[in-house]
Amino acid sequence: MIPDCLRPISVRRLPISRPRPFAVWPALLLAAFVLFAAGCAKKPLPSYDNAERAWNVFQAGYRVRPPAPAFVAACSLAWTSGNRSARILLDFWGEFDQHGAGSVPAVVRMDAWSNLGGSLSKLRQGPDGLAAFYPDQMKAYTHADPILGARLLGLPFPFSLADFAALLHGDFTDLIPAHYDAVTALDNGAYRFGFADARVQTLTLDKAARPLRMTGRTVVPEEYADSLGGEWRIDFSRYPDEPDLIITDKSDGLEQTTRVQRAPMAHRLFLTLPGGHRGSLRIQSRELKLRPWPEQATALRLPEAVQPRALDGVQRDWTTGRVPASVEASPAAP
Template sequence: MMRRALASRAARALPRRRTPERGRLCALALLLACGLAAFTGCAPTGGKAGFDAGQAQALWASFAASSADAPQSFSLSASLSIQSPQKSARLLVKFWGNLERPLRLDLSSGMGQTFAMWREDSLGWLAVYPLSSQAFTHKDTKAALGRLGMPIPLNLKELAALSAGRYSTLLPAAFKSVRKTSTGYEYTFGATSVFSSVTLDFEGKPIHIVGKGVEPWSVDLGDFAAAESGRKPLAQRIQLTTPGGLQVVLRVKKLELSPEAMTDSSLELPLPPQARHIPLDRPGDFRAPDLP
């Protein structure tokens, strides 16, 4: 009797033979489960719960919209701190010009002594350094600054756009994907953009921009001033950080925007006849001016 009971229990424990109908049902259930998992994986996700696609789209639409009274020119005064593993300096900045160029930027020491005068237009970059009696030229501002030991991944036009809040001239009109973070929504861009992503806070202000590269660089925006009538709030602090350890912080003291373009005469930078002219887009040895 005991043997028959054990045999009966063992038989019940054995898996039932799968019929063709049962196999088809199992396969269908597995296929549906995989499809649901794939669909869920494609949905926008982020580091914080409560992703709101409508809010993310509305913030982007407001951010990307061009102002009806977009400025044509600007003038600002600021302080600039430069920190790197090799050097550090604090300078005063005067930056002015047309947002579509030409642009002028003067750097001076805290005592008011002019250190450098830069000019950028559609043809390239010119820099005059009175203390060393040198004048540098290059077709590309970023490449020129790299040769001078300041690998800043922004030219003057891009810096002007950041300062004046003309983000639509920097970033693509559409984003590729978006995710929610603890500080806002991070929008990423396609392969053709030189920028990797921008993060908008929950009020729609751009607070973090990431550039592309083997090791990406970033720009942090903060200390936003109260918005003027019909205009968006502008960052009073622009901080650039590069993978090589260079950190540049621009603190805006005064910014004026104008709907009219500046005259060419107010943006000229004559090449001093006594200065040594050094084309940085050609090979050759030179001594880069030391920071004050």
């Protein structure tokens, strides 16, 4: 049966005229554009109609460890603090916490550069805390607590470099508890989950169970709470349509690259931190590595003229972050 729209209709015969071949091009181009746009349309996001289901999807996608021990990432940070602003380039690399039997603590390096190429700082978090070197001042500092050490140095980090490295690679396990204490349904289809006794106080998931916002309070010893503590917020945006995390393996001089299926990870983070600090962090690249970094790649070495200052009074070997054996064995050590 021929549809009505395709049936011939009776028309008056018109004088035959020479066809104009170029007259049909606009219509053909329009049709091609419509077909192309339809093929490139974004896939519809899944939608979860109750909080428990959204939470379970989040657990399965974002409370999981990265499928490789090491990583490297590059970010750009637009930073404002009061009347000051700066654009900073950040290089992250290192190894995640290896949990389970025989676990190995994380070792994370972060180098910060000005957008003009000058070195601003070099940080290392290892088993014994945080070490920081400022090349322009030729000064270096160490502290056993990576969060408190960063706050004493004026860096408004809400959690450690190791936690931040995991977060950049879609792992919220050490930040978000396994169970929530309260939940609120929001008008846009999102859910806000609350946690009573955790450093993260709320986590908002969109209707596709992707992180939208995370809030909390910087945890520092009580004597520093007023001066160095404070509430913080991270907003997540720019999720890709397809997985964008890759794993590389280099052996015998050859490098193999594999793209892995992971829950979507935000490409932009907006940070609102204690002390009026704000930042827009854009992840330019991130990559997992199947082989750990060589020890010298994550070491932090000082010029001979620089003597590190221990902010907590405990002497450390700058290169590895370890407390020297002579200090560990001495009960009279400061």
